[in-house]
Amino acid sequence: MPGAYTGDEAAAYAAKQCRVDVVAAYPITPQTIIVERFSDYVADGEVDTKYLYAESEHSAMSACVGASLAGARVFTATASQGLALMHEVLYLASGLRCPIVMAVVNRALSAPINIHGDHSDMMGSRDCGWIQLYAENAQETYDLIVQAFKIAEEETVQLPVTVNLDGFTVSHATESMKVLSDEDVDKFLPPRKPIFKVDPETPITVGAMALPEYYYEVKRQQEEAIQKSKGVVKMVGDEYGKFTGRRYGFMETFGLEDADAAIMCLGSTCGTVRSVAKDLRAKGKKVGLIKLWTYRPFPTEEFLSTIKDLKALAVMDRAISFGAPYGALCSDVSSALQNTGMDIKVMNMIYGLGGRDTPPSTVREVFDEALRTAKTGRVKERIRFLDVRE
Amino acid sequence: MMVALKDLPKEEPYAPGHRLCAGCGPSISVRMALKASRGPTVVVNATGCVEVSTTIYPYTAWRIPWVHTLFENIGAVAGGLEYAYEALERRGQLKGKVDIIALGGDGGTFDIGIQALSGMLERGHDVVYICYDNEAYMNTGIQRSGATPRGAATTTSPAGKVIPGKRGKKKDLAGICAAHGISYVATASIGFFGDYIDKVRRAIEVDGPAVVHVLAPCPLGWRSNPSDTIKLAKMAVQTGLFPIYEIIDGKYKLSLKPGRLIPLEEYLKLQGRFSHLLKPEFKDELEAIKREVEDEYKRILSLAGEHVT
Ligand SMILES: Cc1ncc(C[n+]2csc(CCOP(=O)(O)OP(=O)(O)O)c2C)c(N)n1
Numbered sequence: 174m175p176g177a178y179t180g181d182e183a184a185a186y187a188a189k190q191c192r193v194d195v196v197a198a199y200p201i202t203p204q205t206i207i208v209e210r211f212s213d214y215v216a217d218g219e220v221d222t223k224y225l226y227a228e229s230e231h232s233a234m235s236a237c238v239g240a241s242l243a244g245a246r247v248f249t250a251t252a253s254q255g256l257a258l259m260h261e262v263l264y265l266a267s268g269l270r271c272p273i274v275m276a277v278v279n280r281a282l283s284a285p286i287n288i289h290g291d292h293s294d295m296m297g298s299r300d301c302g303w304i305q306l307y308a309e310n311a312q313e314t315y316d317l318i319v320q321a322f323k324i325a326e327e328e329t330v331q332l333p334v335t336v337n338l339d340g341f342t343v344s345h346a347t348e349s350m351k352v353l354s355d356e357d358v359d360k361f362l363p364p365r366k367p368i369f370k371v372d373p374e375t376p377i378t379v380g381a382m383a384l385p386e387y388y389y390e391v392k393r394q395q396e397e398a399i400q401k402s403k404g405v406v407k408m409v410g411d412e413y414g415k416f417t418g419r420r421y422g423f424m425e426t427f428g429l430e431d432a433d434a435a436i437m438c439l440g441s442t443c444g445t446v447r448s449v450a451k452d453l454r455a456k457g458k459k460v461g462l463i464k465l466w467t468y469r470p471f472p473t474e475e476f477l478s479t480i481k482d483l484k485a486l487a488v489m490d491r492a493i494s495f496g497a498p499y500g501a502l503c504s505d506v507s508s509a510l511q512n513t514g515m516d517i518k519v520m521n522m523i524y525g526l527g528g529r530d531t532p533p534s535t536v537r538e539v540f541d542e543a544l545r546t547a548k549t550g551r552v553k554e555r556i557r558f559l560d561v562r563e
Numbered sequence: 564m565m566v567a568l569k570d571l572p573k574e575e576p577y578a579p580g581h582r583l584c585a586g587c588g589p590s591i592s593v594r595m596a597l598k599a600s601r602g603p604t605v606v607v608n609a610t611g612c613v614e615v616s617t618t619i620y621p622y623t624a625w626r627i628p629w630v631h632t633l634f635e636n637i638g639a640v641a642g643g644l645e646y647a648y649e650a651l652e653r654r655g656q657l658k659g660k661v662d663i664i665a666l667g668g669d670g671g672t673f674d675i676g677i678q679a680l681s682g683m684l685e686r687g688h689d690v691v692y693i694c695y696d697n698e699a700y701m702n703t704g705i706q707r708s709g710a711t712p713r714g715a716a717t718t719t720s721p722a723g724k725v726i727p728g729k730r731g732k733k734k735d736l737a738g739i740c741a742a743h744g745i746s747y748v749a750t751a752s753i754g755f756f757g758d759y760i761d762k763v764r765r766a767i768e769v770d771g772p773a774v775v776h777v778l779a780p781c782p783l784g785w786r787s788n789p790s791d792t793i794k795l796a797k798m799a800v801q802t803g804l805f806p807i808y809e810i811i812d813g814k815y816k817l818s819l820k821p822g823r824l825i826p827l828e829e830y831l832k833l834q835g836r837f838s839h840l841l842k843p844e845f846k847d848e849l850e851a852i853k854r855e856v857e858d859e860y861k862r863i864l865s866l867a868g869e870h871v872t
Contacts, residue, residue, distance in 0.1 A: 194646075221653060223649055223650045225642055228678060228685070231635070231678075235633065236642050238640060238643065239630070239632075239642065240644065241647070242647075243644045244647065244651060245646075247643075261633060262632070265632045265633060269632070364654070376625065376629075379628075379629065379630045380630055381620040
């Protein structure tokens with residue numbers, strides 16, 4: 174069924190069709206529309222969901238953890254400061270193996286206060302143990318949320334998932350997109366079957382204190398689960414593809430078969446990069462795009478086999494990792510390349526902070542630079558800040 | 564109504580074998596509270612002494628479902644559980660009502676968790692919130708909290724040469740909770756166990772949120788004799804320092820009719836945390852504290868419509 178949706182509306186609609194039992198959330202721009210739409214569904218009796226209007230994001234995520242432990246299917250959404258306020262609880266959700274799904278509408282962090290899109294919020298919670306997916310547009314937001322529940326709730330995974338969409342460029346832009354029928358979503362996503370739950374009939378202690386004798390093992394198991402979730406991400410992406418014709422997985426590539434130089438990034442910017450790459454291809458330039466849908470778990474092996482014939486790779490980070498050698502994504506890329514013997518020149522571009530526009534002309538510059546590097550084998554600038562007044 | 568010892572259920576949902584101190588008031592408060600439970604019960608416990616000392620993996624002292632997540636969020640976690648049970652019941656995946664008890668210390672309630680508690684009360688979750696009050700952050704080593712009484716020495720409100728212990732008075736938790744317009748709030752003391760258990764039971768029976776604030780002395784933090792825990796819990800009430808009462812639909816009702824109050828010094832002198840107040844140099848401070856206790860006691864009495872003498 175085609176229709177016109179903003180990214181936020183797409184997220185709310187997906188959650189509705191996934192028949193979530195509990196939503197607990199707190200408003201923050203540019204996520205607000207998600208909770209408003211969902212409140213409409215509740216007010217109009219279109220959903221069976223219990224909506225907990227929390228008094229803060231910290232409580233919203235806490236309530237999600239409580240509801241998830243009880244065995245419910247749980248959804249929430251946030252952005253920026255809201256995600257930062259949840260930070261402490263994010264670790265609880267993953268450590269207690271709660272398959273919560275959260276839309277994160279990526280927005281810059283204070284100070285200075287700014288409501289526009291960048292990835293500083295999610296990168297600040299990069300190591301919270303959640304599976305992290307990134308959407309390019311409203312369609313992908315919808316598709317990824319439906320898949321996210323299936324991934325999260327899979328028996329071997331039992332981990333929370335964020336679906337990231339860029340503030341305003343995706344959250345507020347109306348696009349035409351396809352949605353599934355309610356029946357089809359039901360077919361794809363059966364009701365949640367919790368592996369364990371806080372159920373009065375079978376007393377369990379959840380969240381016990383684990384001292385040095387046990388804590389490490391629990392964390393090791395958690396890492397094993399997120400590593401193993403790769404298989405599930407792929408399986409669910411394939412299944413969704415068979416179901417809808419829109420196949421997902423770890424990453425989408427364009428032009429990688431014979432490219433010398435490529436750009437790698439997350440989210441909405443991938444659209445601009447793809448379009449510029451198409452133009453350049455038409456002019457005979459061997460360029461390509463690597464768009465990561467799945468940032469955590471990082472698909473290291475698949476990534477390495479994808480880039481093996483590249484000569485240069487420009488990694489675009491929409492957040493600064495202050496004082497670090499590179500932005501977060503580029504650090505991951507560099508460490509994945511360690512000890513592989515591959516000779517691919519990597520350069521890092523920081524871009525688009527606080528919603529700064531990244532026009533096609535900027536992307537073209539990045540491609541030019543990457544192609545030059547591919548030819549000369551020399552990285553001119555290890556890290557560059559695009560479109561900034563120095 | 565007042566429970567008699569012989570009528571208490573034999574079941575011990577809170578098993579022995581935890582690692583709380585000898586004479587631990589909070590531990591007693593938990594055991595007593597669960598004596599009042601009726602059907603299937605789930606406990607959500609904030610970080611603090613009770614939490615860390617009852618569940619050191621792979622052991623647990625809980626024979627009923629028990630959840631710990633954080634220090635400051637039990638109001639919200641309990642709310643999430645309640646909504647989930649409601650949703651699951653609607654889907655036919657859960658039979659019957661579950662009683663949810665949120666259990667936090669004074670730090671987790673008066674201070675860091677008060678926002679989540681307030682949200683829980685405002686939204687009207689059917690949860691019983693029990694705050695066991697040992698008047699400081701004991702788990703981290705006796706630091707002052709918003710429940711620490713004026714003048715008490717803690718590790719962050721030490722009795723120094725110029726400052727005699729904690730400044731500022733104890734927050735009126737019951738008043739703050741009642742101001743949300745909820746139908747049941749009570750203060751209690753483990754020194755009056757029948758009254759306390761009755762109040763927990765009444766709180767459970769209330770539809771919607773209910774709060775029980777129970778005084779539970781900590782021998783380590785109060786620097787008192789472990790065998791004096793119950794005695795101190797009684798004396799706090801009998802000195803007028805910790806009046807026990809109910810606030811039912813906004814109306815105050817005293818639980819212990821006022822007679823002659825025991826002099827405050829009797830209570831203070833059994834506790835190391837107050838020893839400085841009994842020195843001559845802090846005589847004025849002690850007088851000020853006594854006046855404050857008296858004023859506060861009279862305020863509660865008059866709210867309860869009792870004669871102030
Ligand atoms: C956000 C946060 N800040 C601080 C702490 C450290 N902390 C753990 S328990 C505690 C004090 C608990 O005091 P209280 O609630 O009075 O319970 P008690 O220890 O007396 O039982 C503190 C400060 C924490 N766990 N989380």
